[in-house]
Amino acid sequence: MNLRHLVFFKELARTQHMAKAAENLGISQPSLSYAIKKLEHELGVPLFEADGRNIKLTSIGGVYLKYVTATLNDLSQGNELVKQLMDPDTGHVKLGFTYTLGQQLVPELLSHFKNQTENQAITFELGQGNSGVLLQALADEKYDIVLASNVDKLGEQLTAHLFDFIPLVQQEIVAVVPNDHPMVQKNPLHVEDLAPYPMILFSQNSGLRPLIDQILSAAHVQPKVAYEVEEDHTMAGFVRYNMGVALMPYLPLLNPERVQIKHLADQPLQHQIYLVVRRSGFITPAVHRFQEFIRSYCWQHYTNQERSI
Numbered sequence: 406m407n408l409r410h411l412v413f414f415k416e417l418a419r420t421q422h423m424a425k426a427a428e429n430l431g432i433s434q435p436s437l438s439y440a441i442k443k444l445e446h447e448l449g450v451p452l453f454e455a456d457g458r459n460i461k462l463t464s465i466g467g468v469y470l471k472y473v474t475a476t477l478n479d480l481s482q483g484n485e486l487v488k489q490l491m492d493p494d495t496g497h498v499k500l501g502f503t504y505t506l507g508q509q510l511v512p513e514l515l516s517h518f519k520n521q522t523e524n525q526a527i528t529f530e531l532g533q534g535n536s537g538v539l540l541q542a543l544a545d546e547k548y549d550i551v552l553a554s555n556v557d558k559l560g561e562q563l564t565a566h567l568f569d570f571i572p573l574v575q576q577e578i579v580a581v582v583p584n585d586h587p588m589v590q591k592n593p594l595h596v597e598d599l600a601p602y603p604m605i606l607f608s609q610n611s612g613l614r615p616l617i618d619q620i621l622s623a624a625h626v627q628p629k630v631a632y633e634v635e636e637d638h639t640m641a642g643f644v645r646y647n648m649g650v651a652l653m654p655y656l657p658l659l660n661p662e663r664v665q666i667k668h669l670a671d672q673p674l675q676h677q678i679y680l681v682v683r684r685s686g687f688i689t690p691a692v693h694r695f696q697e698f699i700r701s702y703c704w705q706h707y708t709n710q711e712r713s714i
Contacts, residue, residue, distance in 0.1 A: 407440070407443075407444075408480075409440070410440045410441075410443060410444045411444075411473050411476070411477060412430075412477065413426070413430060413432075413437055413440045413441065413444075414440075414441060414444055414452065414469075414470075414473060415470065415473055415474060415477060416429055416430055417437065417441060417453070417460075418453075418462055418466065418470050421456070421459050421460055421461055421462075422459050422460070423437060423438065423460065441453065448469070450463075450465050450466075451463050451465070451466070452465065452466035452469060453466055493523075493689075493690035493691050493693075493694050494523055494524070494526055494527070494691075495526045495527065495691070496527055496528075496689050496690060496691020496692065496694075497527070497528045497529070497530065497689075497691065498527060498528070498529050498530070498549055498550065498691055498692050498695050499529075499530045499532075499547065499548045499549045499550075500529055500530070500531055500532070500548065500549065500550050500551075500552070500695075501531075501532045501533070501534065501539040501542055501543065501547075501548040501550070501551040501552070501553070502531070502532075502533060502539070502551065502552040502553065503533065503534070503535065503536055503539065503552065503553050503554065503612065503678075504533055504534075504535075504635075504636040504637055504638070505576065505613075505636075505637050505653075505654045505656060505676075506552055506678065507533060508656050508657055508658045509657055509658075509714055510552070510574065510678070510714050511531075511552065514698075514699055514702060515529065517702060518695060518698050518702075524694070524695075524698075527691050527694075527695070532547075532548065535608075535610060535611050535612060535635055535636070536553040536554040536555075536556050536611070536612025536613075537556050537559070537610050537612065538610075539551045539553045539681075540553060540556055540559055540564060540567075540568065540681065541559055543568065543681060543682075543683060544559060544567055544568075544683070546683075546686070549682075549688060549689075549692040550680065550681070550682055550692065550695065550696055550699075551680075551681040551682075552573070552678060552679070552680060552681070552699075553612060553678070553679060553681055554612025554613060554616075554676070554677070554678070554679065555570050555612070555677065555679055556612050566684070567683065567684060568681050568682060568683060568684055569681070569682050569683075569684055570679040570680075570681055571679055571680040571681070571682070571700065572677055572678075572679055572708075573678050573679060573680050573699065573700070573703040573707070573708075574678050574703050574707045574708070574712075574713065574714050575675040575676060575677055575678065575707075575713045575714070576654035576655060576675060576676040576678060576713055576714050577654065577655040577668070577675055577676075577713045577714075578616070578617070578620060578652055578653070578654060578655075578669065578672065578674065578675060578676060579652070579653065579654070579655045579666050579667060579668055579669060580594055580596075580599060580650060580651070580652055580666075580667040580668075580669055581640070581641060581644050581650065581651045581652075581653055581659070581664050581665070581666055581667070582644065582650045582651075582664065582665050582667060583644055583645060583646075583647045583650075583664060583665070584662070584663065584664065584665055585647075586602075586647075586650065586665070588602075588650065588667065589665050589667075591667075593668075593669075593670035594667045594668070594669055594670060595624070595669065595670050595671060595672075596620060596621065596623075596624035596626060596652070596669055596672055597624045597625065597626055599626065599650050599652075600624075600626045600627070600628075600629075601629075602629070602649065602650045603629050603630075603631035603648070603649040603650070604628040604629060604630055604631060604649050604650055604651060604652075605631055605632050605633075605634060605640050605643045605644060605648065605649040605650070605651040606628060606630055606632075606633050606634075606651070606652075607633065607634065607635070607640070607653075608633045608634060608635050609633070610635075611635060613653075613654070613676060616674060616676055617652050617653075619674060620652060620672060620674050621652070623674070624672075631643075631648055631649040632648060632649065637653055637654065637656055640653055641653075641656070641659055641663075641664055644664050645663045645664050654676050655713075655714070675713055678714075680696065680699055680700065680703075682696065
């Protein structure tokens with residue numbers, strides 16, 4: 406079915422006059438008549454009937470007009486949406502990020518990006534989760550960009566075949582202990598100093614768990630696992646109520662009146678955060694602009710200054 410013929414049909418239904426409709430459409434009257442006859446032939450029903458010197462819709466034509474109008478309106482809105490998405494100044498970005506990045510990095514990036522005049526009309530849709538969940542959502546095209554840890558596999562599929570992992574920033578791994586814990590006064594504090602105490606660890610599906618296991622192994626610590634949790638604030642809450650000590654990324658907004666953050670001596674490993682994008686597939690100009698902004702900003706303000714978050 407020819408889309409132009411639907412446009413012709415809608416205009417003829419509006420004017421109910423062959424000559425006027427042809428003039429409004431900028432085509433000849435025979436061309437309009439041919440298009441309507443072809444449309445009626447395809448549908449197998451008459452859409453118009455004579456009404457004196459003019460024409461009018463048949464009852465079936467009136468029903469069909471409602472669907473044609475709705476379809477053309479939806480198509481027009483879709484065309485407008487595509488134009489907006491393809492405009493780098495008015496596009497939309499679907500961003501996923503791990504829980505730890507909500508306190509500083511993501512709001513910092515969004516704030517500085519939106520402060521640039523040309524970016525103020527770009528909109529964002531945000532989502533959080535652990536790295537595995539985020540990467541699966543990225544593969545399913547629910548996100549355009551993900552900020553997360555490097556996870557080797559999604560099921561049996563190697564993530565290196567699906568995504569590009571671009572190093573952005575590093576997070577310092579710190580010890581978090583209750584305010585009345587004996588380790589509060591320990592300076593310097595080493596990982597092995599935590600060995601006698603129950604520990605709160607990240608769950609096995611967390612992108613941070615392999616790093617924490619590596620840190621404990623390097624210190625020859627076999628942890629006494631009290632609980633396994635998925636995200637950082639839950640971990641800090643368990644520590645606050647004396648349910649264990651924890652190793653976790655530094656979170657600048659943790660309340661020092663509730664838990665104590667202790668920097669670790671002789672612990673060189675940090676949590677690497679990556680900008681993760683699909684290796685194949687189309688991205689809009691607005692997504693590309695934000696992606697390049699992230700890379701440039703993190704290089705300038707973190708990597709180049711040897712800063713972690």
